[in-house]
Amino acid sequence: MNVGMEVAMLIRRLERHDAEAYRALMLAAYALEPEAFTATVEERRSVPLDFWEARIESPDGDRAAFGLFASGELMGAVALEFSRRPRTAHRGRVVGMFVAPEVRGAGHGRALFESALAAARARPGLAQLILTVTENNDVARRFYARFGFEAFGVEPMAVRTETGFLRKVHLSLILDGEERRPVASTGDPFP
16 A cells, blocks of 8 residues: 555554454564564464454453554554453553554654553553563664653563574553552562
């Protein structure tokens, strides 16, 4: 699709009927940006459609995905995953952020991600979002830094590729603007 600046973009929450388009977009993402994702095209091509439907939305509300559309075609997506476990329900995870190359550079990815952030901020009890980026993906790191994400660790040997291992940088955003400190600490992270 040749998308010009004059084409209106629509951002909306994805629904189950979007699963085929979402699958196609993400398979293209894995092929175009293989180092950005831990999954491979081959791995994801073989999963059934209900995997993609579940990533879009879950009956219990623990997943949501947002899409960027141009002339009715899905051109970008980002998904959120939430936990219901009492000790981790305050934390959500961003997965699978991708915008097709032909619509990059015009602020559409920013608008898409802002939609996901707005939904995360509206979720009761959610205080933090986490995500990972491949260490050498400076464009993605700068993108997330604009939203306030900060690195909190690097995972060595996170992804095996044909040419070696890639490290993943773990990023965090405190949604309420105030980091909550631990109640007590022994001072030794590995007692």
